[in-house]
Amino acid sequence: MNYELVIGLETHVELDTNSKIFCSCGGHSSPKEANDCVCPACSGMPGMLPVMNKRVVELAVTAGLMLNCEISRYTTFDKKNYYYPDLPCAYQITQLNHPICTNGLVSLKTSGGARDIRIKQIHMEEDAGKLVHGGKYSYVDFNRTSVPLIEIVTQPDFRSAEEVVTYLNKLKSMFRSGGISECEEGAMRCDVNISVRPEGSEKFGVRTEIKNMSSFEAIEKAIRYEAQRHIDAIEFETEELVQETRRFDDASGKTFAMRNKETEADYRYFPDANLMPIVIDDEWLEEIKANKPEAVDEKAEDYRLAGISDKEIDMLISNHKISKLLDDVVEKGARAKDAAAWILTDCAGILRKDGKSLNDLTITAEKLYAIIKMVDSGDINRNAGKKILIAVVENDVDPAEFCKENGLDKKFDSSQIETVIEKVIAENTQAVTDYKNGKVKALQALFGACMKELKGAGDPAVIKSLLEAKL
Amino acid sequence: MKYYNVKTDGGNIAVDDTILVKDIEALAGSKILEGFVPLFSAEAVTRLEEKGYKISGKTHVGEFGLDLLGEFSYYAEKETDLKGAAAELVKSGEVKAALGVDLNGATRRAAAVSNVSFLKPTYGTVSRYGVISCAASGEQIGVYADGAKAIKEIMETIAGHDDKDGTSLKNDSYDYSIGDVSGKKVAIIKELLSAADEKTQEKIKAFADNLKKNGVTVEEISFDVFDVVNTAWQILMTAETCNNVSRYDGVKFGYRAKEYKNIDELYVNSRTEGFNFLTKAVILYGSDVLSKGRYEDCYDKSLKVRRVIKEKFDELMNSYDAILTPVCSKASYESYEISDAFAKVFEESKFTALANLIGIPALSTCGVQLMGKHFSEATLLSLAYSAEKEGK
């Protein structure tokens, strides 16, 4: 008999906010040493009250918009009770009754064709800390406590491990380009709900849940193992399937039972009276929408149509800051292809020399466009533009002023240029001879000497043609 | 040191040990917090200090403020007769006023027994930042003082919006002015009056007579909601308390049991040794009402009762400016065993629960209680002031 896999996913993503969800401690990327990033609030001391970080709401709504969700205008928090040393209050603040986003849809391109995955809901919650085991004792690190998370819950719409991985990759690239999360190692964690049923059957099989996996490779392996285990149990009656929570062991490639339905904790959810319901009004929603980056696929297509190479598109899509800079410069009037070269080749090159990367780029769209405009209008040549760019990237100078101060905007008429050419020809007799003997390279040397005399200003095409004529 | 857990020199404001003062040990009356020294002060404390008041120390409270008026606490294991500590200090004139957290009426009862005043203000008007919290949805910092005028002065200092408390209302100040009360209408609640002893009934009548002398109309009416109100509040209060004290687990701060072999034993032994009988009863009750299969009939229903009662009370307040009730069933305190505490507190909070459930102000004064609609503190203080005057 053939079997069909039915999989639903719960994906936790750490949000890239500057501070934690309910206190002012730094967000997930800040801490260095254990318990560096902890305050009375996120270590569960009495007297502190949670104060909502607005940015978390905005990023959660942005994620919801990207996943075509309905955005709740009224959203509330609940407390989930359980004891664990890494949970300082012995409850987690999460959303049960009024999650921030519901009813979304993600379209996947898979080898089997297009697939739609329905999103049941997205909710906001706080992360727990970490236990570090060493010697006789276990230690608690609260750095991660109260780091904001969104949990994206799908309907049981996946039919293969491949679809799951495609979906996760899509989420990852969307969230990166959307400035929602860098989705670094461990910042994206999945619980996989899985069952199998005979092909054509409408009824769901017994469902198991594999908890807390972060590598896509492990998720794929776990699904394949668990699916086979279910099929074997049905086909050969190797064991009785029960609804339970399992964990995946990477080393052995197997899943193991953690707890079953009977022994499952009662989390005694109830509303958190310390946090007032959040109302998202039209004005706020419009503001979030206006700041939302375009969906990745659409955006990549736009770039492709504008003549930007695939390699450059990858760089842009994975870096929200840089793609925003490009979009802003283009909006001011630059050609997308040119702007991409200025940013991804020239700016990147300048930064690389200083041991930095594009993430360190601070140039504003205004200044970059000012340079591009000077070059495009023929006021200066590209070399001069590059000189200005270096000064702007390194010292944030004003492009127009720098240009003037360094005489890069000097215009030369043909007679001035001719004077320079004559001088160069007189001083470089050997090169002239070489050129006349057919050495093409010698022309380049003469041209370079002219440019040097003109201090990089002047139109290279004009100089070149005048030089050739003279020779 | 009588009445104090920690005493400082020369202060004029006492602070209940359920409210944090920076660098001073805070126990909330419980062994489970032994050695806990807060890193910051409650917002109300900071505001008082900024105005030049000085904190005289941390006063004894019943464990987490859950008992009748402070009789069962960790300090009480060492000394006896510590109940009503803050109220007694105010009565003796040692301090000008005291701050207390009104969670389930203990502060109002203590004021009645010691014959001083306590105002539990409208929910959200005083920041709860720095309160050792039990029931976030109904607890409030209030003021013990000798009379309405002294309460007004402290309230004007501590009330007003605080960013550090998400439930803090937006206004920066509220009206506590004491003015003329002639023409006001006050209702005595029949059901609560008849539930109190004779001496308490006499106090109510005397208070009503004093109001009448000031031109206030007093009527006796029926408003038969107080058993439902009390049950709803006990459900919400115990559930929230159970949740909020679950952080005291021996792992991070406070008391940790000496003997344990693993994490479960650390939790169980620390909490078994750290909480008193009443707190344990509250935890059991609270976790039961939140459990699967019970939630809808208990917790969820109580939230609905809260909404309905609020509407009913607002409706009643269209015809009256305040209601007049007993604070407790007996005019004086009678000692009892801690094993009876849960039932006893449940019974007595029938008189106080309304203010916690729907967030209205309640003023315990002259051994009686005035309650009014939200933000009616000025009316309550004015009524109390006019009656106080006559009583003297």
Ligand SMILES: [Zn+2]
């Ligand atoms: Zn913190």
